[in-house]
Amino acid sequence: MFPGVEAIGAECVAYLNSRVRECSGVTGPVLLFLSLVILLGACTPNTPASTTPTAIRLEPGKGAIRGRLTTLPEAWQGQEIYAYAAPYLGPAEGEGIFVLDAALHPTGPVDQDGWFQIAPVDPGEYVLVFGPDPEAAIAFRQGLKAVRYRVEASETVDVGSLTLAP
Amino acid sequence: MRKLTNTLVFVVFLVGLVIPGSWAGAQSATGQTWTSSITYYTPSDSAGNLSIVYYDGLTTYTAGPFAMNPHAAGSVSVGSTSGMPDGFAGSAVLSADVPIVATYVQYSKNETASYSRVFYSGFDESKAGSTFYLPTVRANGVTTSTVGVQNVESFEITATLDFYAVGASSPTFTHEQDIKPNASYVSALPDIPEYPGGSFDGSLVVNAAEKGEPSTPGRVVASAQETQDNGRGVFGYEGSKEGATTAYVPTATCNRAAFQGTSYLAIQNAGSATAQVKVSYYDTAGTKVGEMPETPINEGAKLQTNPCQQSLLVNALGSAVVESTNGVPIIVIGKYATNDGLITAFTCESAGSLNVAAPYIRWAADPTTNYRAYIAVMNVGSGAATSIVARYYDASGTERGSETMASGGAPLGQFIKANTNPSTAGALIGGSFGISPFGGAVEIESDQPVVVLVRLTTNPSGLEVATLGEDYNGAATAP
Numbered sequence: 001m002f003p004g005v006e007a008i009g010a011e012c013v014a015y016l017n018s019r020v021r022e023c024s025g026v027t028g029p030v031l032l033f034l035s036l037v038i039l040l041g042a043c044t045p046n047t048p049a050s051t052t053p054t055a056i057r058l059e060p061g062k063g064a065i066r067g068r069l070t071t072l073p074e075a076w077q078g079q080e081i082y083a084y085a086a087p088y089l090g091p092a093e094g095e096g097i098f099v100l101d102a103a104l105h106p107t108g109p110v111d112q113d114g115w116f117q118i119a120p121v122d123p124g125e126y127v128l129v130f131g132p133d134p135e136a137a138i139a140f141r142q143g144l145k146a147v148r149y150r151v152e153a154s155e156t157v158d159v160g161s162l163t164l165a166p
Numbered sequence: 167m168r169k170l171t172n173t174l175v176f177v178v179f180l181v182g183l184v185i186p187g188s189w190a191g192a193q194s195a196t197g198q199t200w201t202s203s204i205t206y207y208t209p210s211d212s213a214g215n216l217s218i219v220y221y222d223g224l225t226t227y228t229a230g231p232f233a234m235n236p237h238a239a240g241s242v243s244v245g246s247t248s249g250m251p252d253g254f255a256g257s258a259v260l261s262a263d264v265p266i267v268a269t270y271v272q273y274s275k276n277e278t279a280s281y282s283r284v285f286y287s288g289f290d291e292s293k294a295g296s297t298f299y300l301p302t303v304r305a306n307g308v309t310t311s312t313v314g315v316q317n318v319e320s321f322e323i324t325a326t327l328d329f330y331a332v333g334a335s336s337p338t339f340t341h342e343q344d345i346k347p348n349a350s351y352v353s354a355l356p357d358i359p360e361y362p363g364g365s366f367d368g369s370l371v372v373n374a375a376e377k378g379e380p381s382t383p384g385r386v387v388a389s390a391q392e393t394q395d396n397g398r399g400v401f402g403y404e405g406s407k408e409g410a411t412t413a414y415v416p417t418a419t420c421n422r423a424a425f426q427g428t429s430y431l432a433i434q435n436a437g438s439a440t441a442q443v444k445v446s447y448y449d450t451a452g453t454k455v456g457e458m459p460e461t462p463i464n465e466g467a468k469l470q471t472n473p474c475q476q477s478l479l480v481n482a483l484g485s486a487v488v489e490s491t492n493g494v495p496i497i498v499i500g501k502y503a504t505n506d507g508l509i510t511a512f513t514c515e516s517a518g519s520l521n522v523a524a525p526y527i528r529w530a531a532d533p534t535t536n537y538r539a540y541i542a543v544m545n546v547g548s549g550a551a552t553s554i555v556a557r558y559y560d561a562s563g564t565e566r567g568s569e570t571m572a573s574g575g576a577p578l579g580q581f582i583k584a585n586t587n588p589s590t591a592g593a594l595i596g597g598s599f600g601i602s603p604f605g606g607a608v609e610i611e612s613d614q615p616v617v618v619l620v621r622l623t624t625n626p627s628g629l630e631v632a633t634l635g636e637d638y639n640g641a642a643t644a645p
Contacts, residue, residue: 075279080602086245088247089220089227089228090225090227091225095246095247096225096227096246096247097222097244097245097246097247097254098245098246098247099218099242099243100242100244101232101240101241101242101243102241102561102603102604102605103238103240103241103561103605104232104240129245133601133602133604134604135203135241135243135271135273135278136279137243139245145247145248148247
């Protein structure tokens, strides 16, 4: 097991969104990951200049997730792409599974520039999954591990720029 | 909170670990990394709740309860957060406070459109048994089978897996496996420690008992898939706890059309004496066109046949009835193959139902991008059916179209099949069904017992094959 790696996603989210204080314990590996994310975003030459996402109006007791995909797989070109928040089931420490039912779980479209917003989202831990439908979708992973994001009530988790593994 | 125990459905995930480099073929389904989903449908007119418990042998994960609309058709994909190359490996138990049926769906993780899929029907509790049969398992250089056995008991069991080569009267090799409650054992044949090596073509019989208490039977369910070692085909089927003297084949043909589609039957003797077996073939007009004469099958052995052997249903569609004429139980698996890439498998049912549902129905506007479902409905009652209606429901449970397949003026005769699909039923939404929004099902209501077979095919572009697809059975539901 690689507990340091596992924590990367959640810590990264905490850093990128407004909950900066949750990142006070950021470790070496986390900083390395953040650097990679920034570099990946900067190295995407054909991505249009960023625009400010539409503000999310949060429902009481709910949260939201937003971010941007840097690139889309070739096979998805021309199709409507969705971002799904797939609930994580398993222990807080260690690994588990995530499940996705497109009819039940939070989702939002990915626009042509890669921006996505998912709302409303019940508080909990999620894996982000992207694709034209759940069967063709890809989970966002760092290395081989799916990155987990914690959503709290009344907070929007900004996951920043994400690059899907090829 | 209500306890969701009215309906239980068991599903084994057949994804297995692939040893990198084991399969060098450029298009090896055996070497693919697979992921899975469970597609469910409730035929209930009332709203309900669904929970799914996943077992990986070490940990139990509970999802839900989720609210379901009446006639809702959903699909739950599952993945592992760990670094495992395949998706979730294990088993699941679906529980609901309304009737549900479920179908297992498995697809390539990285090349979804470039490989076929596995479909098989989930098991309700009545289908579990302490003896279980899988009539065809192989590792013959053409295809490689992966078998999955799930313990449906609340106690740990020891399952004995006896593998019989074709024609063998005693097991060719045996593997014993302890399985925790609701968990499963899944393995490709060559990875079983006792596998003798070389080529194998045969069948599997599973016997289970409580661990340490051999006199206490333990119930299991089992399923199998075959992946092509040098092709894009993969297919699966659900096993049976017992045989029957009759099995119905909703679709049969010989060398049909330019793609030379042919149906194949694998008939396993599940009794304790030699079975005398015949196969009768029917065309779609209601005429019995001929039969395979009575043929003996030794105890535990398997017979493989197809209509071309008797030059029947040549370039024609039809159906078949397999009978054991001396009362010895048999189990029948149907397969269908074309020369343009399609290869499928399905379990031939021994009885029909007045109400049948199929949870995974899709119709792509463009068949090069996704699947289309074609549904065969075979009347297995004692007389002509004068009322058969297929109703198509979308993910939210809204009826999107229906098709009358038999009526007083146009009855469907005994042992004859008729076809329906979302397009002919007028169920399309923007040219497609079940694609967007994701999810869709069909429910068949008949005045005679019917068996239902769903064939999903796609015509991918840019591959060396023109057609990919697979079959699965509709599930009997309460009226």
